[in-house]
Amino acid sequence: MTFELFIFYLLTAVATVSGLMMITIKNPVKAALWLILAFIATAGVWIMAQAEFLGLVLILVYVGALMVLFLFVVMMLDVNISVLKEGFTQYLPLGVMASIAIFSMMYLVVGPEHFGIDVTGEPVSNSENYNNTKSIAIPLYTTHAYAFVLAAVLLLLGIVAAISLTLRRRPTTEVLYQNIDKQVKTLATDRFRLVKMASVVEKAIPSKKEDEK
């Protein structure tokens, strides 16, 4: 067994186990953590397939940003699992039917007959100087430029929509708003004033004890 094969089996085993744990574990926070482990293992598999850009971006975007926000939500929610489990047997037949439908559709699309060496051909092994980033970037910005820009506009739209949904200004009688720009621009002269006045000399209090010394 070569070292690469060893790492490959290790990563795939971690990905499979953590995927299973993610859907079976009861605690939602732990489920999110297992999902993160699955992402990291998958990123490792991608890097082994010489797609290092995609693998690292998977970690950067999904693990570094998306799952953090997801964990936030899961940690803040006080999920009562016993309530969620109510009516489990009642919905079971419907759930089984839905899952059978989904899995059979998945089998038709990504079943074993669509994979294997005779379908995909021998994997291409690139030279050491092969730059995955460049080979993704060049078609992305030339042949697929319109689709790429469209996707960017769509994401921007998503950002604007999300912000405008959550943004609400309440009347200043209810909430006090801070004007940070004004606060940052404050000068020392706005805050205090030096007043010139004649100095007041306090009367010396005669102390007998000290005089005696």
Added chain:
Amino acid sequence: MFETLQAFLSSFLFEWLAILVTLVIQAVAVVLPIMLVVAWLTYAERKVIGYMQVRMGPNRVGYFGLLQPIADAIKLMNKEVIFPDQANKFLFIIAPVLAIAPAVAAWAVIPFAEGMVVSDINAGVLYILAVSSILVYGVIIAGWASNSKYAFLGAMRGAAQKISYEIAMGFALVTVLMIAGSMNLTDIVNGQQGGMLNWYLLPLLPMFFVYFISGLAETNRTPFDVVEGEAEIVAGFHVDYSGMTFGVFMLAEYAMMILISFMTSIMFLGGWLSPFEGIPYLEAAFSWVPQLGWLAFKVSFLLFVFLWLRATFPRYRYDQLMRLGWKVLIPVTILWVFVVGIMKYFDFGPWFN
């Protein structure tokens, strides 16, 4: 050197085992010096801040207090590790591990001199960015697993802050990639050859500051240490940690400080290149300095700036911190991406040829 070791090991071991042993030895060769630097960086911090506040700093253990870090380490290791009653014990233990693992893993691609790097990969910058983005989990999980309000508040603040400043950091890196045309850290340094004027510091001056400020925020150093904010939330996410579990968080923080200093010197200050390249007499006069020496000099200066800022600035208020990240640093970086694009188009200066 490591190739011969691997060849020697594979003569009597399985091939994969030989590679694994070589990798472990390589990792130790990089991580051990870093950990020693971390130890004496804590000493330097206390000394520098001490002198800035007109006091002596540690001066009891060893000559000038030089053995203080060792005394601290022994103290931390001997302390009892306390588990809060309602804490999630497994996550409570795994959180410091998650904090230090990325801080150590990032060193795999850092070049210390020409060719002196564990793994010289093409996507080095992206790797650093990806690995340091995992760092936030140590804080979040520590805050949640402690089952304490203060720890959780600290974790929330820390995570939001890190995600915000990561964007500015990423854009600053994008400008470096545009100018260097490569994500390989060795190539980035070699693109800055030819003296101080050819460093990426000049064309990317605003990005240098943005990167360093974001680095301060990423490592939770003052003035961005609202994660710990002892006046408001006791000690933030590690309030319930004691002994070595606390020590591991500190190790991770200082290792990240050194990493940020290394990245800043590699990307903006010419890495291991001499600042006097191309200057007639000075270049010859300083030719005896090894490449690692120049890099170490630049890194120590940046680390001193870390300590200097800590002794100088008060802590940011949280909303002002968020404003700085989102409304100042990110617009500046986006603007500078366009400026660098224009400079690149017109082959401006010695940097784009």
